[in-house]
Amino acid sequence: MEKLSFRHTTQKALPGAKAQAITGVVASGNLEVLLERALPATECTVEIETPIRGYGDVWAAVVADFVARAQPGGLRITVNDGGARPDTVSLRLLQGARLMEV
Amino acid sequence: MSERIIDPAARGWATSWYEASARARIDGFLDAGSFREIIGPEQRRMSPHLPLFDLPRAFDDGMIIGSGRLDGKPVLVAAQEGRFMGGAFGEVHGAKLVGLLRAALPLNPDAVLILFDTGGVRLQEANAGETAIAEVMRAITQVRAAGVPVIGLIGGRAGAYGGGGLIAGTCSRLVVSESGRISVSGPEVIETNKGAEEFDSRDRALVWRTMGGKHRRLTGGADAFADDTVEAFRQAALDAIARAPAFDLTTLEAEQRRLEERLARFGDCRDATEIWTRLGVNDPEAVPALSTADFDALLANLGETTHDAR
Amino acid sequence: MSGWRREREARDARIEAGRAHAAGKVVAAAAVVDLLEAILRPGDRVCLEGDNQKQADCLARGLSQCDPGRVHDLHMVQSGIVLPEHLDIFEQGIARRLDYSYSGPQGGRIARMLYGGQIELGAVHTYLELFARYFVDLTPNVALIAGVSADREGNLYTGPNTEDTPTVVEATAFKNGIVVAQVNEIVDRVPRVDIPGDRIDFVVEADKPFYVEPLFTRDPAAMTETQILMAMMAIKGIYAEYGIRRLNHGIGFGTAAIELLLPTYAERLGLKGEIATHWALNPHPTLIPAIESGWVKQVHCFGSEVGMDRYIRERSDIFFTGADGSLRSNRAFCQTAGLYACDLFIGSTLQIDLSGHSSTVTQNRVAGFGGAPNMGSDPHGRRHPSDTWMKAGREAQVTGDPALMRGRKLVVQIVETFGEGLVPAFVERLDALELAKKIGLELAPVMVYADDVTHIVTEEGIANLLLCRTADEREQAIRGVAGYTEIGRGRDRAMVEQLRQRGIVRRPEDLGIEPLDADRSLLAAKSIKDLVHWSGGLYEPPAKFRNW
Numbered sequence: 004m005e006k007l008s009f010r011h012t013t014q015k016a017l018p019g020a021k022a023q024a025i026t027g028v029v030a031s032g033n034l035e036v037l038l039e040r041a042l043p044a045t046e047c048t049v050e051i052e053t054p055i056r057g058y059g060d061v062w063a064a065v066v067a068d069f070v071a072r073a074q075p076g077g078l079r080i081t082v083n084d085g086g087a088r089p090d091t092v093s094l095r096l097l098q099g100a101r102l103m104e105v
Numbered sequence: 106m107s108e109r110i111i112d113p114a115a116r117g118w119a120t121s122w123y124e125a126s127a128r129a130r131i132d133g134f135l136d137a138g139s140f141r142e143i144i145g146p147e148q149r150r151m152s153p154h155l156p157l158f159d160l161p162r163a164f165d166d167g168m169i170i171g172s173g174r175l176d177g178k179p180v181l182v183a184a185q186e187g188r189f190m191g192g193a194f195g196e197v198h199g200a201k202l203v204g205l206l207r208a209a210l211p212l213n214p215d216a217v218l219i220l221f222d223t224g225g226v227r228l229q230e231a232n233a234g235e236t237a238i239a240e241v242m243r244a245i246t247q248v249r250a251a252g253v254p255v256i257g258l259i260g261g262r263a264g265a266y267g268g269g270g271l272i273a274g275t276c277s278r279l280v281v282s283e284s285g286r287i288s289v290s291g292p293e294v295i296e297t298n299k300g301a302e303e304f305d306s307r308d309r310a311l312v313w314r315t316m317g318g319k320h321r322r323l324t325g326g327a328d329a330f331a332d333d334t335v336e337a338f339r340q341a342a343l344d345a346i347a348r349a350p351a352f353d354l355t356t357l358e359a360e361q362r363r364l365e366e367r368l369a370r371f372g373d374c375r376d377a378t379e380i381w382t383r384l385g386v387n388d389p390e391a392v393p394a395l396s397t398a399d400f401d402a403l404l405a406n407l408g409e410t411t412h413d414a415r
Numbered sequence: 416m417s418g419w420r421r422e423r424e425a426r427d428a429r430i431e432a433g434r435a436h437a438a439g440k441v442v443a444a445a446a447v448v449d450l451l452e453a454i455l456r457p458g459d460r461v462c463l464e465g466d467n468q469k470q471a472d473c474l475a476r477g478l479s480q481c482d483p484g485r486v487h488d489l490h491m492v493q494s495g496i497v498l499p500e501h502l503d504i505f506e507q508g509i510a511r512r513l514d515y516s517y518s519g520p521q522g523g524r525i526a527r528m529l530y531g532g533q534i535e536l537g538a539v540h541t542y543l544e545l546f547a548r549y550f551v552d553l554t555p556n557v558a559l560i561a562g563v564s565a566d567r568e569g570n571l572y573t574g575p576n577t578e579d580t581p582t583v584v585e586a587t588a589f590k591n592g593i594v595v596a597q598v599n600e601i602v603d604r605v606p607r608v609d610i611p612g613d614r615i616d617f618v619v620e621a622d623k624p625f626y627v628e629p630l631f632t633r634d635p636a637a638m639t640e641t642q643i644l645m646a647m648m649a650i651k652g653i654y655a656e657y658g659i660r661r662l663n664h665g666i667g668f669g670t671a672a673i674e675l676l677l678p679t680y681a682e683r684l685g686l687k688g689e690i691a692t693h694w695a696l697n698p699h700p701t702l703i704p705a706i707e708s709g710w711v712k713q714v715h716c717f718g719s720e721v722g723m724d725r726y727i728r729e730r731s732d733i734f735f736t737g738a739d740g741s742l743r744s745n746r747a748f749c750q751t752a753g754l755y756a757c758d759l760f761i762g763s764t765l766q767i768d769l770s771g772h773s774s775t776v777t778q779n780r781v782a783g784f785g786g787a788p789n790m791g792s793d794p795h796g797r798r799h800p801s802d803t804w805m806k807a808g809r810e811a812q813v814t815g816d817p818a819l820m821r822g823r824k825l826v827v828q829i830v831e832t833f834g835e836g837l838v839p840a841f842v843e844r845l846d847a848l849e850l851a852k853k854i855g856l857e858l859a860p861v862m863v864y865a866d867d868v869t870h871i872v873t874e875e876g877i878a879n880l881l882l883c884r885t886a887d888e889r890e891q892a893i894r895g896v897a898g899y900t901e902i903g904r905g906r907d908r909a910m911v912e913q914l915r916q917r918g919i920v921r922r923p924e925d926l927g928i929e930p931l932d933a934d935r936s937l938l939a940a941k942s943i944k945d946l947v948h949w950s951g952g953l954y955e956p957p958a959k960f961r962n963w
Contacts, residue, residue, distance in 0.1 A: 004156060004159055004161065023145075023146075023147055025128070025146045025164065028126055028163075028186055028188045028189055029161050029162070029163040029188075029189045030188035030189060033188070035146075035163060035164065037146050037147065037164055039147060052161060052162070053161070054159060054160065054161050055837065058837070060904075061899050061904075064899055064904055065899055081149075081164075083161050083162055083163055083164065084161060085161050086161075086837070088641075088831070088832075088833040088837060089832070089833065089898060089899035090641055090831065090832060090833070090874045090875070090898055090899070091639075091640075091641065094640060094641070094930060094931070094933075097930065097931060098931055101931060121941060123942075124636075124935065124941060283944075283963050284962055284963070307958075307959055308958045308959075309958050309959060309960070309961040309962055310958045310961050310963075311958070313961065313962060313963050317962075317963060319963075393961075393963050394947070394952060394963075
């Protein structure tokens with residue numbers, strides 16, 4: 004398993020008060036995303052465990068775009084990857100952020 | 106600006122049990138907002154074995170347990186995620202279910218509900234998985250003996266195979282949908298051991314008429330047949346709780362008789378359709394395509410597919 | 416003038432030799448090898464019927480069992496290299512030269528045999544090209560074809576899977592060739608005469624029904640949110656925008672998702688009757704909900720699809736059916752319809768390069784072309800206008816006198832940026848070029864050329880290549896929808912933003928689509944069982960697609 008970790012600063016905190024949410028399933032081509040409101044308002048971390056090695060650049064790009072788009076300030080995000088494609092990763096991250104905004 | 110074409114709340118489509126994740130099943134099944142998870146994903150109680158095989162883990166190890174309410178009644182519930190490792194029983198996965206069942210003794214809920222979705226024991230942690238299967242069966246008998254019905258609900262992608270099939274056999278009542286399958290040995294296992302002539306695992310119509318929901322219901326292996334919707338499973342579960350048999354010597358003797366009679370009557374059949382014919386089904390070929398309403402009508406006419414045993 | 420009838424005389428002599436193994440025209444399955452050895456001559460051009468769907472498999476087995484001492488150096492001219500026997504005969508020396516079109520499942524083996532020099536390749540064609548050459552310079556001496564039933568006179572009922580048969584027989588029977596048909600049964604009277612008996616010389620009662628591959632069945636249960644998102648974009652950004660009524664779909668999940676979104680998503684957009692009414696298409700099971708909801712006016716088919724026969728029979732307002740009620744398909748006519756009468760082709764591919772050339776060839780497989788290049792190309796011989804065609808023509812760069820502008824067919828590639836096993840769909844250079852070099856193909860196997868493709872749809876957005884004015888714009892438009900592939904990450908972000916301002920690159924949000932709405936609940940059917948329900952129980956899916 005390859006472990007990746009990213010830390011970003013956001014312009015604002017993610018709205019909403021939900022403390023945690025989980026979306027997705029660890030299955031082939033899929034992933035699960037656990038989101039916890041556990042960090043200062045303009046910080047966000049994303050930790051990933053993936054069985055597919057060597058895609059660190061792609062993960063960095065997907066996470067950076069997600070952070071720019073969703074502004075998930077305050078979230079500690081943890082990903083268990085089952086070999087998902089980048090577009091699926093992106094979709095799940097956005098789904099997770101939406102769940103936290105409820 | 107994006108318009109919202111779909112408003113999930115207002116779209117009005119029934120959620121498919123088969124398609125729903127384990128969490129979505131629990132969410133739609135219990136009274137809204139009543140679920141309280143035990144050992145939730147944030148505790149990260151994951152498999153200690155899978156990393157040795159370089160396999161990804163899940164935060165809940167594919168087993169979600171907790172308490173909630175079903176039409177106001179307090180219940181305990183466990184749901185397997187069939188898409189993670191085929192819903193297979195690993196150490197943490199199994200221990201969570203054992204723990205939940207043991208908690209039922211002091212908590213005394215109206216029922217324990219097991220939402221099966223499993224291919225059996227997880228090969229990478231087979232010893233722990235096999236042990237868990239045995240512990241779960243023992244715990245179920247204790248819970249039932251204490252007067253708490255244990256209801257199994259089967260309609261997921263992975264069915265209830267291997268140890269899952271064994272556990273299902275110890276429940277007070279089983280609800281199954283058409284997509285649900287119940288068996289100990291899976292189709293591929295049978296083919297491998299007995300040959301494709303005996304059982305062609307790729308013939309999916311054969312698989313379903315041998316292990317699928319309709320066949321299990323017709324032969325009394327399952328007690329209720331539900332549409333593939335979360336709402337239908339909810340209703341069927343409520344009904345099953347109300348009609349759960351006592352766990353006493355009379356019930357066990359009745360179950361033994363039922364199984365002996367079934368073997369005597371159908372033991373020489375070569376195909377499920379022969380069994381259905383002997384049961385009095387006029388057009389057995391038509392059974393797989395019957396709608397739930399038509400199938401229920403057929404069951405009502407046969408009259409002998411419902412029993413008080415188990 | 417006997418010098419002008421030599422072919423006819425030779426044909427008569429062969430038929431005479433074949434009669435020794437027949438009762439009238441009827442040949443027992445056990446006598447196939449004897450028959451073939453009697454009628455074939457070394458060096459013959461032979462069409463062994465088979466395409467991406469049906470197979471004259473009994474005759475293929477027979478041919479592969481012939482004595483290479485008697486039957487050798489055949490020149491095979493056939494649509495499909497699909498069965499193992501189709502290549503066995505080259506290893507055995509029965510056949511030497513090959514002109515074909517499609518080799519889906521045998522793509523790997525054919526590549527190895529071409530590389531090893533076991534096959535002398537003429538060319539890989541599209542279906543229409545090969546059919547055309549049957550009438551010019553690749554006319555078969557012997558055609559080995561498949562049908563459902565025949566009478567003793569040879570009148571042939573092909574059944575719903577008529578496919579290539581009329582074309583093959585036309586070219587063979589009317590040019591002094593011999594036609595052998597395998598049938599599932601000999602009957603006193605065929606349900607309808609698809610091929611008149613005087614064009615059939617021998618009828619073989621096959622040991623088992625001919626094989627048909629259910630190639631066009633896509634299980635809705637396997638459809639992903641990404642495919643649904645792409646389908647939403649295609650419907651709103653292309654079908655609605657251009658008012659596409661006449662069309663052809665490829666066989667991928669993306670296009671199947673479009674079919675399943677017509678009665679739901681497209682209906683809510685108010686597009687019913689405005690788009691997707693007239694089709695050149697196999698009877699896709701995923702089209703059933705759209706048909707049942709009144710979206711579809713008419714469908715002409717290349718072939719049939721396993722399990723769809725009863726449904727088609729009961730929907731003759733939609734499909735082409737014979738007096739007996741069953742489907743009449745015809746590959747040559749339907750390919751022509753797709754080429755000239757459709758305003759849009761949309762299909763998937765495996766690789767797209769920076770100019771927009773695309774190919775389904777991977778490093779070690781020659782899958783052939785089939786019909787996709789006929790559908791996926793702009794026919795320069797088209798002369799009738801339609802609003803769709805003219806709108807696309809106006810968007811394309813016009814050079815010279817605008818009064819001489821002509822329309823454009825829309826050729827759309829719908830691809831996920833990453834395929835199976837995280838293999839990127841966007842590449843610097845097509846594997847097809849490498850393969851062509853390795854096995855000595857004169858022409859690289861490109862499925863759709865860049866100058867034919869008009870739009871690329873991915874989960875990231877739509878690139879409208881018609882609106883690009885320079886090679887640089889085109890490259891950035893493609894990079895702009897290439898997602899997180901290396902090609903996509905190598906984009907000039909500022910330029911892609913400019914292209915977006917000009918509507919050349921359009922994101923879901925530019926189309927008013929929220930990606931998180933791309934949900935499986937939008938599918939009119941979520942399983943094969945749902946399709947059966949939609950069909951009122953008339954669709955009978957093959958066992959491998961059932962879960963009941």
